[in-house]
Amino acid sequence: MLINSNLLNKYGAETVTVQPSETIFNEGDVPRCYYQIVSGRIKLNHYDEDGKEIIQSVLIPGQSVCELMLFVEEKYPVNAETLLPCEIQKISKKGFFQLLDENPDVSMDVNRFLSERLYQKFIMMQHNLSLRPDVRLIGVFNYFKSYSDQKEKYSYEIDLTRKQLASITGLRIETVIRTIKKMDSEGILQLKNSKIFY
Structure with missing residues (x-):
């Protein structure tokens, strides 16, 4: 797990169960929560001008869902949809930042995870060219x-x-x-x- 489940709970996280093919958030929504996958899989996608689905990523247990959007004042550029039945821990943006402020080691882990994900994404994009x-x-x-x-x-x-x-x-x-x-x-x-x- 990126962030310990008990620590998330301490800062007000709730665990929600979501069925397959359900939407966690839509492209254009304002990011309000941090989501971490306990079980199941989630795809991040968008649709091009012809309506063709483009999958950006598929996320697995232990990973977070578009957490980097909490650090900028932008709307989601993708949809998050479940591929399997999912259990997700969900915490408010305020609770998430309080957790990071009071737990610098966790903040470093999140930064390291973000950096690794961005690095791998750049490599994948180069291959896709x-x-x-x-x-x-x-x-x-x-x-x-x-x-x-x-x-x-x-x-x-x-x-x-x-x-x-x-x-x-x-x-x-x-x-x-x-x-x-x-x-x-x-x-x-x-x-x-x-x-x-x-």
Whole structure:
């Protein structure tokens, strides 16, 4: 967990249960709370001018949801939608900043997490500029694997659908499917019962 659950509770956090395909916040909403995932997965997305979904990220337990928006006077640039049933700890912006003020070590942990996430995001964006679909996919795989303790080759399961991978990379689903098969044959990843291990 980015921030200890008991510490969040001490500063007024509540735990909410959210069903799949529900919205935590919408693009254009004003950030008012800090959200931390206890269980489940949440995607951050937006829709382009043609109505095509672009997935910015998929967040897992222990991660926070768009916490950096609490530090600026801007509206959310993305939607946050649940992919699975989720338990989320939610604390007001005021409570969150009080927690950081009174716990400098936690504040440092949050800064470190933000810096790491931004670094990995920059790397993924660089990969997404490539014309090669395998380079784009490797960028996404490295991004998600960086938040895991699984560092060995083929040890990390990419828990994303081919459609979600297409939305993240800007590739067509057919291209993602074809490229993943090619990457499997080249030993870059392993396919086991259609699941991707990287």
